[in-house]
Amino acid sequence: xxxxxxxxxxxxxxxxxxxxxxxxxxxxxxxxxxxxxxxxxxxxxxxxxxxxxxxxxxxxxxxxxxxxxxxxxxxxxxxxxxxxxxxxxxxxxxxxxxxxxxxxxxxxxxxxxxxxxxxxxxxxxxxxxxxxxxxxxxxxxxxxxxxxxxxxxxxxxxxxxxxxxxxxxxxxxxxxxxxxxxxxxxxxxxxxxxxxxxxxxxxxxxxxxxxxxxxxxxxxxxxxxxxxxxxxxxxxxxxxxxxxxxxxxxxxxxxxxxxxxxxxxxxxxxxxxxxxxxxxxxxxxxxxxxxxxxxxxxxxxxxxxxxxxxxxxxxxxxxxxxxxxxxxxxxxxxxxxxxxxxxxxxxxxxxxxxxxxxxxxxxxxxxxxxxxxxxxxxxxxxxxxxxxxxxxxxxxxxxxxxxxxxxxxxxxxxxxxxxxxxxxxxxxxxxxxxxxxxxxxxxxxxxxxxxxxxxxxxxxxxxxxxxxxxxxxxxxxxxxxxxxxxxxxxxxxxxxxxxxx
Numbered sequence: 001x002x003x004x005x006x007x008x009x010x011x012x013x014x015x016x017x018x019x020x021x022x023x024x025x026x027x028x029x030x031x032x033x034x035x036x037x038x039x040x041x042x043x044x045x046x047x048x049x050x051x052x053x054x055x056x057x058x059x060x061x062x063x064x065x066x067x068x069x070x071x072x073x074x075x076x077x078x079x080x081x082x083x084x085x086x087x088x089x090x091x092x093x094x095x096x097x098x099x100x101x102x103x104x105x106x107x108x109x110x111x112x113x114x115x116x117x118x119x120x121x122x123x124x125x126x127x128x129x130x131x132x133x134x135x136x137x138x139x140x141x142x143x144x145x146x147x148x149x150x151x152x153x154x155x156x157x158x159x160x161x162x163x164x165x166x167x168x169x170x171x172x173x174x175x176x177x178x179x180x181x182x183x184x185x186x187x188x189x190x191x192x193x194x195x196x197x198x199x200x201x202x203x204x205x206x207x208x209x210x211x212x213x214x215x216x217x218x219x220x221x222x223x224x225x226x227x228x229x230x231x232x233x234x235x236x237x238x239x240x241x242x243x244x245x246x247x248x249x250x251x252x253x254x255x256x257x258x259x260x261x262x263x264x265x266x267x268x269x270x271x272x273x274x275x276x277x278x279x280x281x282x283x284x285x286x287x288x289x290x291x292x293x294x295x296x297x298x299x300x301x302x303x304x305x306x307x308x309x310x311x312x313x314x315x316x317x318x319x320x321x322x323x324x325x326x327x328x329x330x331x332x333x334x335x336x337x338x339x340x341x342x343x344x345x346x347x348x349x350x351x352x353x354x355x356x357x358x359x360x361x362x363x364x365x366x367x368x369x370x371x372x373x374x375x376x377x378x379x380x381x382x383x384x385x386x387x388x389x390x391x392x393x394x395x396x397x398x399x400x401x402x403x404x405x406x407x408x409x410x411x412x413x414x415x416x417x418x419x420x421x422x423x424x425x426x427x428x429x430x431x432x433x434x435x436x437x438x439x440x441x442x443x444x445x446x447x448x449x450x451x452x453x454x455x456x457x458x459x460x461x462x463x464x465x466x467x468x469x470x471x472x473x474x475x476x477x478x479x480x481x482x483x484x485x486x487x488x489x490x491x492x493x494x495x496x497x498x499x500x501x
Contacts, residue, residue, distance in 0.1 A: 013052065018121030021050040023128055028342040032312050035198040035280060038339060039103070042132040044084070051079035053117055054124045061114035062126065067477030068095040068167070072111060072126055079129060088137040091130060092144035095476070096170040097209045099138060100163070100192060102131030103201050105473040106333055138208055146216055149176035153495040154240040156486065157182060159226045159412070162190020163472045164245030164459030166213060167479025168486075173216045175487050181218060182235075184225040187276065190247055192472070194276035195268070197306050199313070203275070227415040240496045241454035241486040244412070244427060244436070245479065248460035251406045254298070258356025259402075263290060263364035267299070267307045267403035274310050292398035295319045296367055298353055299403030300330040301470075305337065307401045308345045319345050320395075324352040324372050324385040350374070350385065354392065356400060366394040408461050426463040433485040434458055434466060434478060453496070454489045456482035 024040040025031075031038055042050065054076040062072045070091055078087035091098045107113075107127035115123030137143075156172050158165045161183040173179045187193050189206045214220065224230060226246075235242055251266030253259050270289070273279040277287035295311040297304050300323040311319045321340070323330060326349045330337060341347075348369070355368040371391035374383035408425045420428040420437045428437040436455040458478025463469055466478060 017049075017053055020053075020122045020125040020128065021046050023125070028339075028344075031199065032343050035313055037202055038199050039131070041135055042128055044082070044136075047079055047084070047129055047132045047136075048082060050125050050129055051076050054080070055116060057116060061116070062111040065111045065114050067110065067473050068101070068480055070094045070111075070130075075133070076124070076129070079133070084133060084136050085142060087129075088133045088142065089145055091133060092146065094480075096144055096146065096212055097163075097166060097476070098130050099134035099205045100201065100209055101473055101476065102127055102129075102134050103205075104192075104196060104471075105130075106471055108334065110473070138205070143212055143215060146170075146174055148174050148216055151178065152176040154178070154490055154493075155180070155238065155496070156241050156243065157235045157239040158243045158245065159235075160184075160190060160245035160247060160459070160461075161188040161210070161220060162245055162247050162459060162475065163192060164247075164461075164475035164479045164482075165190070165243065166210070167476035168243045168245065168456075168458065168483045169213055169218045169479075170216070171480055171483035172486065173213070173218050175483075177240075177487075177490075179218045180239075181213075181220045182224045182226050182230070183220060183222050184246075185276070186222055188220050188222065190245075194272040195303070195306070196472075197271065197275060197310050199309070200306070225411075227412045232412070232416040232419075236453055238496075239453055240490055240493065241456070243479070243482050243486065244455070244457040244461055245459045245475070246409065246412060246461050248406045248463075249409045250425070251402065252404050253402055254353065254404065256353060256355055258358060258364070261356055261358040261364045262362050263292070263397075263399040264356060265399060265401045266406070267297075267303045267401050268406055270307055270401050271303070271310065274314070280310075280314060289314065290399050291315055293317045294397045295399050295401065296322055296353070296395075296397045297401045297403055298322045299405075300325065300332060301403065301405075302332045302336055304401075304403035305332045305340050305345075307403050309340055309343055311399075311401070312343055312345065320348050320397075321345055322348045322351050322353060322367075322369065324350065325374065325382065326350060329382045352385070352387075353400070357394065364397060364400055366396050367400055368392055368394050406460075422463070422465075424463065426465065427457045427461050429457050429462050429465055431466045434462070434482040435485060454486050456485055458482050 060073045075087045075090045111126050112123040117123050155178045158169050158181045161181045169179045188210050192206045251268045273289045278285040279287045279289035282288045295316045297308045308319050308321050350372045351369050353367050354370050357366040359365040371388045372385040375386040378384040410425050413419045413421045418438045420439050434456045436457050459475035
């Protein structure tokens with residue numbers, strides 16, 4: 001009775017609280033000297049306080065806006081009851097990786113965007129609470145209580161261990177399928193490991209979440225490049241369905257003079273060296289990275305923010321983010337831009353590089369920049385940047401990082417000619433069910449041969465064909481849709497028989 005009164009009092013206070021319970025953070029002057037988490041996380045009292053801001057909508061808008069379909073209302077109710085394990089298990093029913101999504105999911109443009117509390121103040125901190133629950137459970141050794149159906153004799157191959165592949169594997173293993181993930185690198189996790197910096201997503205947390213997959217029975221085969229180590233045809237021969245989630249590892253450049261100079265990196269290479277190869281620890285780690293004092297990062301997305309903030313932590317005195325539009329048009333999350341500003345990252349808005357000039361040793365020396373102004377909106381709805389003639393100037397830099405996007409690695413499609421691709425190299429899929437379209441080899445509905453598996457794809461390998469992409473949570477949503485498609489189709493088929501030796 002007394003506990004009910006305490007909750008009622010806390011709820012009354014929560015309804016009046018218009019802003020989120022503040023997230024404790026490392027001081028900017030301290031964190032630029034380390035790679036530890038910027039966000040320190042809620043404690044139990046903070047989580048309870050924030051949960052009381054939820055008004056428990058009868059028909060909550062937040063749930064359908066979650067790509068992985070978490071029952072947010074029930075999660076909030078459990079936190080409000082201080083039953084943190086129950087709240088954690090509610091999340092894990094639909095999302096086996098809450099410590100990841102709680103840190104890198106753009107909740108502000110999804111579940112929190114439609115929160116009723118956001119109409120007169122700030123929305124409920126759904127992401128903060130998800131992160132708290134995942135950390136609370138991990139610190140106590142609590143893992144998801146996932147129900148796994150008995151084996152059904154059918155085998156699934158998943159190519160790529162990034163967020164799309166992990167999500168598909170999590171759903172399929174629980175439906176009774178034998179699931180094997182094939183990963184080209186020596187460590188599982190894809191972009192979660194090689195792309196997102198440690199201060200945003202600690203790697204031991206990714207490892208813990210991947211171990212949840214293994215504990216359910218998912219097999220992960222590392223150092224296996226599908227198309228080279230093993231072919232698609234070989235996988236097709238042995239599996240009833242295949243999911244391709246190989247991401248977008250081919251960096252884009254601007255094709256301006258001087259891009260071949262030493263000291264010019266793609267963001268992909270720069271972050272991979274710092275994260276997966278641990279170059280930030282050089283000379284203790286074997287893979288070096290240039291210890292630059294003046295760094296330019298070209299781009300305005302989250303990857304550009306990551307590269308700029310990594311450069312600061314690697315000892316750069318001056319880091320400029322060069323972006324051809326204004327802050328208003330930047331696609332990066334507002335929090336990431338704000339954190340970068342706190343860490344003394346400079347922003348050269350309405351600027352773009354037009355040439356890179358080197359020294360006699362073949363290293364970058366200066367970047368030639370040009371100023372822009374905004375013209376009429378383009379196809380994306382953003383105002384088009386227009387060059388201001390004669391505004392060229394040069395600025396000295398030690399390295400330049402190109403963070404203007406990347407596309408799918410063409411290797412798999414090139415070596416598997418029946419995989420249909422767009423002009424950008426993405427696999428062509430049915431946007432509703434994520435089935436891959438094949439060049440002339442797609443069986444029709446009436447004569448679907450059992451020896452041709454179901455082929456699906458998701459994540460950056462399909463781009464925006466199934467809606468806005470480019471985020472971890474979008475890729476995880478693709479994995480769930482593809483798993484559902486595979487399950488629906490394989491329920492109609494007999495398990496594939498092993499090939500004769």
